[in-house]
Amino acid sequence: MTHRQTRTRNRPRPSTGQPRAASAGVLPGRPSPRDPAVLSRLAGEVAIRTFPARQRDQWRRQIYEQMLVTSRCINGPNFQKVAADDVARMIRMYDDRFFEGRILSAASAEGISFHLSSRMTSVGGKLVTQYPEGSYDGRRQFELVLSSTLLFQTFEDVSRPIEVAGCLCHDRLEAMQRIAEHEFVHLIEMLIWNDGNCSEARYQSIANRYFGHTDYQHNLITQRERAAVRFNIRVGDDVVFFHDGHRMQGRVNRITRRATVLVPNPAGQKFSDGKRYSRYYVPLERLQKR
Structure with missing residues (x-):
């Protein structure tokens, strides 16, 4: 996998071209900021x-x-x-x-x-x-x-x-x-x-x-590789798990630290396939493949 750099910054202001004053609090022997x-x-x-x-x-x-x-x-x-x-x-x-x-x-x-x-x-x-x-x-x-x-x-x-x-x-x-x-x-x-x-x-x-x-x-x-090797669970798999004592059935939508499982629910959020689901974040060891 690619090892990426992430940079964030506020919107830049145009440079005035004027010399910058030395920052207060710079310790002796330490260079000034951006010297x-x-x-x-x-x-x-x-x-x-x-x-x-x-x-x-x-x-x-x-x-x-x-x-x-x-x-x-x-x-x-x-x-x-x-x-x-x-x-x-x-x-x-x-x-x-x-x-x-x-x-x-x-x-x-x-x-x-x-x-x-x-x-x-x-x-x-x-x-x-x-x-x-x-x-x-x-x-x-x-x-x-x-x-x-x-x-x-x-x-x-x-x-x-x-x-x-x-x-x-x-x-x-x-x-x-x-x-x-x-x-x-x-x-x-x-x-x-x-x-x-x-x-x-x-x-x-x-x-x-x-x-x-x-x-x-x-x-x-990665957790996705670990899910496949240890638990035989992959994105798109139909799985079963228990939540608050109830047996739930759904499909694995994403795997990060936990698996994101979409469970059909008429009152849930509408997804791109036109159906409605509730999201559950489930530890891999609690999933069973259907």
Whole structure:
């Protein structure tokens, strides 16, 4: 599946072309928001720098091992808990090794946060860029988000080889690293060039030279695949389930964290087939195929 970037922003205001005043509260030693000199130096470096595979793999392994030691939640390669602090810690480790801490320093001057989402059921991660001042040339706020749902569904109850960004992953922590690397490259592009797309040459060049990525997609275990493999349930199947003690019959319309089942109901919502249904959101394990 395609690993996508999501960007949101307010409607831009035309740039006045006037110099922007330095933002109050910028810490000593930290660059000003969107400092042209800082971003220009980063652009020149990111465009050409290459790491030997041995050095790259050594740093990635160091990050893997340090996450196991320093995290309060990640207690093993196939951890059962993870926190937003773990995402921030992992990205910081990458920045310290590959960029001497300069990417997050520049991003923090504008605003950056890290999150986990249980609602992302098809993409492994996303970078959201917002423009709170309403200007495309103004200060930005970055949000780097990883999908906890896909992480926990992978290396769980469906067994097959897992690849992220063209890299074979042996456990959940390695998969988390590859997704974090992918989103970190999105952050780098947006920070420096205010634009980016993982299907284009510049992104893929950076991801390959820094992290050895050979693809921009992942094949993590989605809930739809899990439904088919574990429960033999697919979109369009007729199913039976119990709700408040009543036996219900319907058809699977969608599969995300739960299955959306449409049950015929004369008083329900009218759908495109001209019939009326009530929606039920049912855990997969409660469905029986008719």
